[in-house]
Amino acid sequence: MTPILHHYPTSPFAELVRMALGLKGLAWQSVTIPRIAPKPDLAALTGGYIRTPVLQIGADIYCDTAAILAALEGFAPTPSYYPAPLGALHVMIANWAAGPQFRAHVGAAMGAMPEGALDGAFVADRKARFGLDLGQLGKAAPQLAAQTRVAALWLSQTLTDGRAFIGGEAPGHGDLALAANIWFVRSVPFAKANAEALTGLPHVADWFGRMAALGHGTPTEISAAEAIDIARAATPSDVAGGIEAPFSHGQMVRIQTEGSGDAPVEGALLKADSTGITLSRTDPRAGAVHVHFPRIGQFIIA
Template sequence: MNELILHHYPMSPFSHKIRAIMGYKQLAWKSVIVPGFMPKPDVEALTGGYRRTPYLQIGADIYCDTALICDVLEHHEPTPTLYPEHQKGLARVVAQWADEQMFWAAMSYNFQPQGLQVLFANADRSLAEAFVNDRKAMGFPLMAAADAAVNYRSDLRRIASMLDENKYLLGDQPCIADFSVFHPLWFTRIGTPNLAAIFDATPQVLGWMDRISALGVGRMEKLSMQEAMSVAAQAEPATIPEHEVFLDDHGIALGTKVAISAASFGMEPTVGKLVAATRTRYTLARVDARAGNMHVHFPRVGYVMRAV
């Protein structure tokens, strides 16, 4: 029941962040493909409402948001590390900047009409419209294409300057900063290649992307959603360690029914009983008719909690 089960879809940038980390750590994992947009009834059965992609399942424990997933993978396989000892703080700060500010500049650039035309070239028009409408409903903070290009080029120059003397962003080995910066750039190159000329002025970035891609995606096996649901139903959530300190910043006691949602886009709440609130994460206990007893975990940063 300790198998890593990643729920994702092929063209999800944040999913590829985790797939690339699986490759870096040479992890074996199970792949469950989920829909790229709503409705997602099977996803909601496991997460309780959280609809972003990806999420990680280990038995009856569901881990939401790639920031938390990365910490879970680091605990699962500490070497090679994502968080080099002498640069932990810097690596996390760069990763957060990339996952938030830089990501939206890149995706605004990618999702301009010319990009969407190529991305959905072989798809039915209704599929493209459904995708765009879904992302609008999620509250994607997209900027105008011209403004996105200005910001994206500026970000690429900054990344290139970090690579002038380094093989990877912060040194000779990749870290969490590399994988967080990499995935929206990967999307430009793979999903909207007609827009990839934006990399021409920063060849260092292209060489670095090739090095990250060469790490692979680990050892992947396919798993159906029904099989993943069965894994959850046959397991029990991991026991909350006794040494984990309860940090009460909200005046909400353990055992209270609460709702947790993202602070920005994709703010559908997950409701459950609060069973842990540590320095870095919240954990909710919930029950689903098909998946049984589960714990759903969220990082504290970027999420809000309220009593129901």
């Protein structure tokens, strides 16, 4: 079954996954989704989760980059996203990069944008869904940009001994998350000075070049309707894992993403443990699907 990525070109988290597909040299199918709500085709698969990106493998739907990379690691175990010697430390670094450091990079990328540079509908969408306030972001931008320079300095110091990637000669999940943040700053013309400050540190530009050279694998464009048809024709995979108290197998619950104003996803609980959360749900268009989330960053609401 060929992986399907639901994404749009300017999303930094989608770029993380595109690089991840490149690292493994995978062929994949690409569905371009809207940047803003509503996203009815995506919601048909996820049950309401409309953040970017989402990975689909048949009738299994993976939400959030943490769940996506875990799924791809199982789909194609080599080369691993978690090479020695760091191993699972790559997950910890990636969570830091995608959390507080992502907010800092948003400030470095968008804080200096002149009024009117962003589409009004995009601004309204991000304000309603994530509380984005461009005025407050602009005021905090110098401090946030300074935080990104600290992160880049730590990266530079890590690479001082000549290693190619943060853990040695093989790139991993931590590299992908750090690179996606810098890619985001570099993608915004108004953030040129901040981007140059990050890549101007010793070793960082060369490391970023090696990350970019991973490419994006081999994508083939398909439509959202085709992806929904693929889900409907497939059978969700078996679920391995347990359920933490006080929840029970088959219990109807809702999953709410932390810090998001999007509607929660409702379904029957199949897994809730340290490896993730899985819901079973049925959609009139997509049929029976399993929707997978990471455990960190999600709330289970009974």
